[in-house]
Amino acid sequence: MPTNSKHPETVVLHSGYRSDPATNAVAVPIYQTTSYQFRDTQHAANLFGLAELGNIYTRIMNPTNDVLEQRVAALEGGVAALALGSGQAASLFAVQNICHAGDNFVASTDLYGGTWNLFANTLKTMGIECRFVDPADPENFRRATDARTRCYYAETLPNPKLTVFPIGEVAKIGRELGVPLIMDNTASPVICRPLDHGAAIVMHSTTKYIGGHGTSIGGILVDGGNFDWEKHKDRFPMLNTPDPSYHGAVWTQATKPMGPVAYIIKARVTLLRDVGAPMSPFNAFMFIQGLETLPLRMRVHCDNADKVAQHLSKHAKITKVIHPTLMKGEAKKRAETYLSRGMGALVGFELKGGADAGRKFIDNLKMFYHVANIGDARSLAIHPASTTHSQLTPEEQAQTGVTPGYVRLSIGIEHIEDIVADLDKALAAA
Ligand code: PLP
Numbered sequence: 001m002p003t004n005s006k007h008p009e010t011v012v013l014h015s016g017y018r019s020d021p022a023t024n025a026v027a028v029p030i031y032q033t034t035s036y037q038f039r040d041t042q043h044a045a046n047l048f049g050l051a052e053l054g055n056i057y058t059r060i061m062n063p064t065n066d067v068l069e070q071r072v073a074a075l076e077g078g079v080a081a082l083a084l085g086s087g088q089a090a091s092l093f094a095v096q097n098i099c100h101a102g103d104n105f106v107a108s109t110d111l112y113g114g115t116w117n118l119f120a121n122t123l124k125t126m127g128i129e130c131r132f133v134d135p136a137d138p139e140n141f142r143r144a145t146d147a148r149t150r151c152y153y154a155e156t157l158p159n160p161k162l163t164v165f166p167i168g169e170v171a172k173i174g175r176e177l178g179v180p181l182i183m184d185n186t187a188s189p190v191i192c193r194p195l196d197h198g199a200a201i202v203m204h205s206t207t208k209y210i211g212g213h214g215t216s217i218g219g220i221l222v223d224g225g226n227f228d229w230e231k232h233k234d235r236f237p238m239l240n241t242p243d244p245s246y247h248g249a250v251w252t253q254a255t256k257p258m259g260p261v262a263y264i265i266k267a268r269v270t271l272l273r274d275v276g277a278p279m280s281p282f283n284a285f286m287f288i289q290g291l292e293t294l295p296l297r298m299r300v301h302c303d304n305a306d307k308v309a310q311h312l313s314k315h316a317k318i319t320k321v322i323h324p325t326l327m328k329g330e331a332k333k334r335a336e337t338y339l340s341r342g343m344g345a346l347v348g349f350e351l352k353g354g355a356d357a358g359r360k361f362i363d364n365l366k367m368f369y370h371v372a373n374i375g376d377a378r379s380l381a382i383h384p385a386s387t388t389h390s391q392l393t394p395e396e397q398a399q400t401g402v403t404p405g406y407v408r409l410s411i412g413i414e415h416i417e418d419i420v421a422d423l424d425k426a427l428a429a430a
Pocket of ligand 1: 184187204374
């Protein structure tokens with residue numbers, strides 16, 4: 001079980017594993033195997049019947065992945081986790097685990113574009129309706145809720161707006177109505193723990209800060225174990241009525257001896273079994289390496305980003321800098337409430353010279369990488385109007401927070417003087 005009482009710096013090194021039971025290896029081995037020998041037919045039957053927990057087949061579970069799952073669950077203050085092949089798979093599983101055709105869920109409008117597309121278009125083809133609402137007023141979530149609403153979904157620190165989501169306020173509304181809040185915490189691991197503020201489920205694209213080195217694609221879902229699915233029987237038939245895909249198991253009942261893990265066990269043994277989007281054990285190993293230094297890196301990421309935001313806010317060619325430290329009013333209050341250990345490493349800014357200046361700025365960066373990614377140890381930059389958002393009309397771009405001169409930075413852990421020098425040179429040319 002997760003060692004929740006320890007500090008994050010300790011949890012990421014020690015949770016869920018001491019040494020390899022077979023070899024005593026201290027580093028977590030990569031169990032690159034598809035299958036596992038059953039002791040006998042009774043053992044096999046017990047595993048398939050969930051009477052005993054153990055390894056069957058790597059599409060559904062793997063000992064290397066298990067260590068990553070236990071560590072991320074402990075880091076987030078949850079009870080169990082499920083590693084998946086990408087962040088996109090984690091977002092899909094998070095919703096599909098409790099929503100089927102005819103159901104709906106309510107999501108914040110401030111979402112990563114890939115998630116938005118998955119929710120607005122792909123889930124629609126499956127008969128699942130996503131109702132997008134503006135998170136500036138938490139009550140919008142209540143207003144969009146009806147008897148077929150199965151969950152709320154939002155990002156802690158969405159870009160490009162970087163306005164922190166009102167986690168506690170929306171979680172409270174959800175708990176009044178029996179609706180769990182699912183938080184994408186990709187941009188804010190360690191610095192925010194959504195479960196502490198009432199969220200029920202957390203997901204990450206581990207591709208970003210958890211991996212930290214831009215080597216592997218992965219995702220993870222964490223079950224907070226803090227939502228009473230049984231109390232809201234009518235809202236969650238998929239967890240409270242016999243599941244024909246698993247010899248009639250009622251998940252809230254079948255998982256009781258294992259603790260409050262109905263949601264995550266169902267996701268593993270039905271969705272992962274059927275959809276087949278597992279994380280490879282090699283990538284789990286890479287994420288375990290990344291996780292070990294995550295709290296350290298987040299400290300430097302956040303510290304550097306604060307300094308970059310301050311520096312850019314005084315630059316003559318910049319009209320606006322977007323960073324939680326520079327926000328006012330409600331947005332500032334939310335940032336201070338929910339980002340308790342740092343304000344994140346994303347910084348946005350607008351150039352006076354518009355789209356042309358944005359392109360020139362990017363083309364004159366020497367150290368920053370020009371990539372469509374965030375959360376790497378290296379500093380990254382992108383000009384959304386000419387890349388990720390170029391298919392949208394100027395009006396649509398504005399709705400998502402992207403103006404022609406907007407540039408997004410993902411600040412890395414290089415020395416701050418080198419980061420600022422690279423930005424200053426590119427700004428001089430913009
Ligand atoms: N959530 C957020 C906030 C992201 O930024 C991304 C990817 O950029 C994803 C989810 C999707 O993750 P992946 O690329 O690992 O599928």
